[in-house]
Amino acid sequence: MKHQQIKQIALLAILTAMCVTLRIFKIIPIPNVQPVTDILMLVTLNVGFGFGFALAILTMIISNIYLGFGIWTISQILAYGGCILTVIFFAKITPLKKHFILQLILATFLGWEYGFFVDLGMSIFGGIAAFLAYWASSLAFDTYHAIGNLVFYPILYKPITLALGHYKRRI
Template identity: 40%
Template sequence: MLISIAVIGRVYMNFIPNVQPLTTIIIITAVLMGRTNGMILAAISIIVSNMYLGVGTWTFSQIVSFSLIALIAGSFYRLKDKKHFIYLLAVISGLAGYFHGFIMSIFNYIIFGNFWAYYFAGLPFDTYHAVGNIVITLILYQPIRSTFKIAKI
């Protein structure tokens, strides 16, 4: 279910550059269900959504980037029951937008060269990604967490 929501959200929000629920859903899944589930969701969501959006050299780097985000987010598993955890998660989601752009720039450097050109050119899009992640986290965290509690996950 989460994979289909992530894919649909990524495909249908494509008209807003880099604003997508995929990153937030990966982070929430990694926090609530563990790193492995977050990484699985990341890999499958990227592969399926790129079938619609276009597969290329960036697909592997996206899988790596979002898997690393799931690994990092899963580290906050023990804090998930804290009172104001949603705000920490929103900050983590915002930073994940910039982290994703950094990893993508590294892969572009490996393939094409000139790291700084890719990094600085991508900063406005990374900012869209970061702000979108914060807003989407504040919107989606409670409904997804409640759904997991009802399903006893």
């Protein structure tokens, strides 16, 4: 049992380091275009909600220490929690795990969903008017996020799925 826990912590540490690095050091210099959402979706599909959510929390806290930590960090964590719940929901009601195209569509949608939830979380400080202002001003950035997810998902799908499959067979 202890050996299995050590493997889980090691995997979580490696994935967190990868997500934090990819979030801080952008591969493509376009705002909101980074593969963290795709990685969280793949991890959630292959390892489960708890692991995906733990990865989201660690990624946002650690990367925001560098990028800027503030009240928005809570909205970001909750937004990723919502995205992870969406992945779990669709995995239960559809054959999501078996169909790459459905995964690709959902990964793209998660770019807009994440932005929507962050905007919703930030509206606590100003109500519906603040939400509408946040949402309107972030729509282009959320679209960049969605397009980035569409581009990165096919690139990340096979290596991450194979690595996580190997991990699951070894524990």
